[in-house]
Amino acid sequence: MTLELTDLEACFEGVVPSIISTADADGIPNISYLSHVVMVDDRHVALSNQFFAKTAANIRLNPQATLLLVDGRNGLQFRLALVFAYALEAGPLFEHTSLQLDASSAQVGMTGIMKLRNLDVFRVTKIEPIRSPVETTESLAPKRNRLAGVARIVEAIAAETEADRIVDVMLESIRTEFCFEHALLLQFYEERNQLVTIGSLGFQPSGIGSDVPLGEGVIGAAAASGRLVKVSDMSRVRRFGAAIRDSALSENRTRSIPLPGMPDAMSQIAVPLVAGGTVRGVLFLESRERRAFTAEDEVALSIVARQAAVALALGEKLSLETGSHRVAPAEHPASEQMIRVVHHSFDDSVFVDGDYVIKGIAGRLLVSMLEQHLANGTLEFTNREIRLDAALKLPEFKDNLETRLLLLRRRLDEKQLPIRLVRLGRGRIGIRIEGRLRLRKDMA
Amino acid sequence: MQIIGTSGLALKPEIGRGAGAWCDDLKIVHVVVSAWQWPQTIANLRDNAQVAVTFARPTDYVSYQIKGMATVREAVAAEIERSSRYMVAIVSTLMRLGLMPEMITPWLTKREAMLVSIEPSSIFVQTPGPTAGTRIWNSAQ
Numbered sequence: 299m300t301l302e303l304t305d306l307e308a309c310f311e312g313v314v315p316s317i318i319s320t321a322d323a324d325g326i327p328n329i330s331y332l333s334h335v336v337m338v339d340d341r342h343v344a345l346s347n348q349f350f351a352k353t354a355a356n357i358r359l360n361p362q363a364t365l366l367l368v369d370g371r372n373g374l375q376f377r378l379a380l381v382f383a384y385a386l387e388a389g390p391l392f393e394h395t396s397l398q399l400d401a402s403s404a405q406v407g408m409t410g411i412m413k414l415r416n417l418d419v420f421r422v423t424k425i426e427p428i429r430s431p432v433e434t435t436e437s438l439a440p441k442r443n444r445l446a447g448v449a450r451i452v453e454a455i456a457a458e459t460e461a462d463r464i465v466d467v468m469l470e471s472i473r474t475e476f477c478f479e480h481a482l483l484l485q486f487y488e489e490r491n492q493l494v495t496i497g498s499l500g501f502q503p504s505g506i507g508s509d510v511p512l513g514e515g516v517i518g519a520a521a522a523s524g525r526l527v528k529v530s531d532m533s534r535v536r537r538f539g540a541a542i543r544d545s546a547l548s549e550n551r552t553r554s555i556p557l558p559g560m561p562d563a564m565s566q567i568a569v570p571l572v573a574g575g576t577v578r579g580v581l582f583l584e585s586r587e588r589r590a591f592t593a594e595d596e597v598a599l600s601i602v603a604r605q606a607a608v609a610l611a612l613g614e615k616l617s618l619e620t621g622s623h624r625v626a627p628a629e630h631p632a633s634e635q636m637i638r639v640v641h642h643s644f645d646d647s648v649f650v651d652g653d654y655v656i657k658g659i660a661g662r663l664l665v666s667m668l669e670q671h672l673a674n675g676t677l678e679f680t681n682r683e684i685r686l687d688a689a690l691k692l693p694e695f696k697d698n699l700e701t702r703l704l705l706l707r708r709r710l711d712e713k714q715l716p717i718r719l720v721r722l723g724r725g726r727i728g729i730r731i732e733g734r735l736r737l738r739k740d741m742a
Numbered sequence: 743m744q745i746i747g748t749s750g751l752a753l754k755p756e757i758g759r760g761a762g763a764w765c766d767d768l769k770i771v772h773v774v775v776s777a778w779q780w781p782q783t784i785a786n787l788r789d790n791a792q793v794a795v796t797f798a799r800p801t802d803y804v805s806y807q808i809k810g811m812a813t814v815r816e817a818v819a820a821e822i823e824r825s826s827r828y829m830v831a832i833v834s835t836l837m838r839l840g841l842m843p844e845m846i847t848p849w850l851t852k853r854e855a856m857l858v859s860i861e862p863s864s865i866f867v868q869t870p871g872p873t874a875g876t877r878i879w880n881s882a883q
Contacts, residue, residue, distance in 0.1 A: 317745050321747075325749040329746070329747040329868075350874060351874075429778065431848065432844075432847045
């Protein structure tokens with residue numbers, strides 16, 4: 299069987315370091331361990347060569363090299379005969395590799411130390427397996443039809459117009475089609491310079507409303523750069539922020555919701571949602587398996603994320619047109635119980651009966667709806683009205699009304715509060731208040 | 743862990759792994775290499791004797807590279823036994839670092855074990871980092 303570079307995908311995940319051998323013009327050999335080997339296309343590989351000046355010098359005098367790659371699943375070794383082709387100091391491939399290197403350096407506390415200076419690109423002239431003294435049961439990567447799966451996910455997303463359905467259909471179909479069990483969808487909110495979780499799959503608690511600063515961790519890095527970031531083996535990575543806490547008590551004190559995460563995750567991938575040339579959010583997945591996300595998954599998830607970004611942007615536009623009115627009987631409060639809502643204006647955080655709900659623009663939107671209800675009994679709003687109202691009161695508010703309402707609705711549901719939002723059809727939202735409302739504004 | 747670099751006809755570089763190493767009287771470094779698994783490495787050494795061996799500590803990648811000239815002969819029973827002890831030790835070490843034993847066993851064999859004996863001409867720091875490639879000793883000193 300002739301081996302192709304694409305058969306060696308599991309060798310490029312960085313689980314076992316690759317090694318390169320070169321020789322100078324006098325035939326004196328040199329060995330270097332490589333931090334990163336990247337498959338450029340089916341005939342070329344690129345090596346990051348941060349520290350090894352001797353290798354770089356040798357290949358300029360004698361362009362031949364031999365690379366030893368190890369399959370991260372079963373330890374099988376492969377020898378690649380290479381010829382030096384060219385060096386790269388910029389461009390998409392360089393940036394992609396640089397970002398991966400930055401992300402993995404940050405994970406091991408070496409931010410900035412492993413800076414990528416250049417990439418040497420080699421043509422692969424021969425691939426041979428190294429004889430193994432043991433039989434390995436695991437063969438080459440099983441063929442999965444990711445393309446058909448992507449088509450089904452994209453079709454399901456394209457059938458939806460409302461933000462909550464788009465988000466749920468995407469996460470749910472990623473689970474059924476790709477068998478990934480843990481995912482988050484985060485929307486980028488420019489005024490906070492943060493990504494906020496609006497969709498969650500497989501995490502308990504869901505982490506809806508949790509935030510990540512732009513540029514922080516794999517999620518923040520994917521959003522800041524607009525490029526996919528992947529970590530394939532976190533076995534030696536000490537994770538932070540995943541400590542199990544009493545999240546409700548901690549939320550009430552810190553007014554921030556912990557980002558959910560698996561304490562024993564081995565692989566993570568963060569895929570930017572890009573539409574109209576702008577990063578609108580990040581799709582994040584994690585897994586307990588090493589190398590859970592293949593190069594094919596990267597492509598598949600990128601297509602899904604872009605489709606979701608377009609669908610969310612279109613949904614936002616469509617929500618300004620008010621659709622037909624669904625049945626929405628305006629009920630009288632079924633309960634006489636007092637509901638105490640407190641709004642802290644310094645961060646727009648809102649507490650209902652002492653429970654932290656949300657802060658920022660979503661908090662202001664909730665308070666504004668409650669004020670209108672108290673003033674004139676309003677129980678229904680159109681997105682158009684809310685948007686106009688928000689635009690007057692919130693100069694920093696620009697976009698993403700639908701996802702902010704989605705976030706708010708999900709937080710109220712998750713906390714099982716006596717105030718809920720319900721969708722009444724395209725561009726319409728209703729508020730349900732199970733009790734007597736008392737709103738206090740804390741200006742301090 | 744030991745990685746062996748050699749070069750063959752038309753300066754073609756080659757890679758092989760060692761299966762245990764030690765030194766005699768601080769002058770000669772011996773490495774056991776399987777001719778069954780790394781035939782080209784052994785052929786190159788017989789042809790021109792030029793060698794570079796990197797010794798890496800798996801826990802932290804502290805590494806040194808020795809360059810010099812090597813002789814090759816079949817390993818004797820005591821040397822093969824020493825190689826076997828190394829294999830047990832390196833599997834234990836790598837397992838403590840989270841690698842499964844089945845990942846490591848394809849790299850280590852004593853089939854057609856040869857003893858590669860190296861007279862160093864220079865030694866370099868090879869630990870990834872700013873000092874990588876610094877020469878710390880040469881035979882002219």
